[in-house]
Amino acid sequence: MTLRMALIGCGRISPKHVEAVIENSELLKLVAVCDLIPEKAEKTAEKIYSTLGYKPKIYKDYKELLKTSDIDFVSIATPSGSHYQITMDCLQSNRHVLVEKPMALSTSHMSEMIKLSRDKNLRLGVCFQNRFNPPIQELRKKIENGALGKIFYGTISVRWNRNKDYYEQAPWRGTWDQDGGVLMNQSIHGIDLLQWMLGGKPKRVFGMIKNLNHPYIESEDLGIGVVEFESGAVGIIEGTSNVYDKNLEEVLSIFGEKGTVKIGGVAVNRILVWRFPNENDHPYMNLPDPDTVYGKGHVALYKDFCRAVTKGEEPYINGEEAQKAVQIILGIYRSAIENKWVDLPMDFSTEQMKRWSF
Numbered sequence: 001m002t003l004r005m006a007l008i009g010c011g012r013i014s015p016k017h018v019e020a021v022i023e024n025s026e027l028l029k030l031v032a033v034c035d036l037i038p039e040k041a042e043k044t045a046e047k048i049y050s051t052l053g054y055k056p057k058i059y060k061d062y063k064e065l066l067k068t069s070d071i072d073f074v075s076i077a078t079p080s081g082s083h084y085q086i087t088m089d090c091l092q093s094n095r096h097v098l099v100e101k102p103m104a105l106s107t108s109h110m111s112e113m114i115k116l117s118r119d120k121n122l123r124l125g126v127c128f129q130n131r132f133n134p135p136i137q138e139l140r141k142k143i144e145n146g147a148l149g150k151i152f153y154g155t156i157s158v159r160w161n162r163n164k165d166y167y168e169q170a171p172w173r174g175t176w177d178q179d180g181g182v183l184m185n186q187s188i189h190g191i192d193l194l195q196w197m198l199g200g201k202p203k204r205v206f207g208m209i210k211n212l213n214h215p216y217i218e219s220e221d222l223g224i225g226v227v228e229f230e231s232g233a234v235g236i237i238e239g240t241s242n243v244y245d246k247n248l249e250e251v252l253s254i255f256g257e258k259g260t261v262k263i264g265g266v267a268v269n270r271i272l273v274w275r276f277p278n279e280n281d282h283p284y285m286n287l288p289d290p291d292t293v294y295g296k297g298h299v300a301l302y303k304d305f306c307r308a309v310t311k312g313e314e315p316y317i318n319g320e321e322a323q324k325a326v327q328i329i330l331g332i333y334r335s336a337i338e339n340k341w342v343d344l345p346m347d348f349s350t351e352q353m354k355r356w357s358f
Ligand SMILES: NC(=O)c1ccc[n+]([C@@H]2O[C@H](COP(=O)([O-])OP(=O)(O)OC[C@H]3O[C@@H](n4cnc5c(N)ncnc54)[C@H](O)[C@@H]3O)[C@@H](O)[C@H]2O)c1
Pocket: 008, 009, 010, 011, 012, 013, 014, 034, 035, 036, 037, 040, 060, 062, 077, 078, 079, 080, 081, 082, 100, 101, 102, 127, 128, 129, 170, 185, 293, 294
């Protein structure tokens, strides 16, 4: 069965969605593309035509797109602040949804999205594509086999550079109502990986945020968090967009009683340390850095989402899973405002950060 999909939002991340469509062409067909700026939709449609030989229909208004009858699922790659409304509209029109990260910027919005997808028996998947990175999958297998024994703690360090050019490309970036800062935008993948490896049950969080070198944005360019999990394990989060003068690394370290693993490279794409009893290296220690920090994971993510839609099964990363990283980040924001530990889950949104000033 070939699924028919639409892509809403043809900006910076859209080539990764197009790549996934091309690489999974036996599973799906991109029948419609939509962007407020028609030239961007046209460019995306042209890429599909030149590669796959058919041309998706072009829309400016996604509500018009949803009136057509031949779309099984919709991928949403618009600014983060619009994910909630567009997802709800797609679900209301009975389409499965694959939405970019973060799935939404408010805990109540995430709950509504999950509830509606459940009520309508539709799949809701979220683009945490780094979960499919080969080194991350290797670590995951070890954790699922219990090879690390008791896991004590883990750290995620996202040390990247985002300069004025990046923020000037799109005015929504760095705003509280449409984006958030380096934690919500850039570090969210790593925070998702950390919470996943540490058992997926964050209990409470303490955080600090600063804006040290980006006076032209509302949100943070340095975020620090400590998360305690139900298991007793502790996660330490460090995310910054201030690294001179280009992206340095994204490093995930997990420390267990019988294993130590450190995965790094520019975006958790290479094993740096792999230590278990009688095992001290791994073939993935030599993997190259990807062309961009977005990696290649959208290809595997789409394949998985097609499986979920076709078979009526759960996507590898569903709404319930994907909301946890957003909860942790909102917890750090709230903790920074209130200067105290924040118990999770709780209700909060980036909107509520508007009263914060650095
Ligand atoms: N998974 C990843 O690694 C990754 C990487 C980058 C961005 N993202 C996420 O993808 C989303 C988009 O980011 P981007 O950097 O591509 O942004 P962008 O600003 O480059 O592109 C967004 C596009 O959406 C269009 N758009 C806005 N509102 C629309 C609407 N109502 N209907 C149709 N089109 C609309 C804009 O015209 C623009 O072309 C964000 O949520 C971001 O967090 C994910």
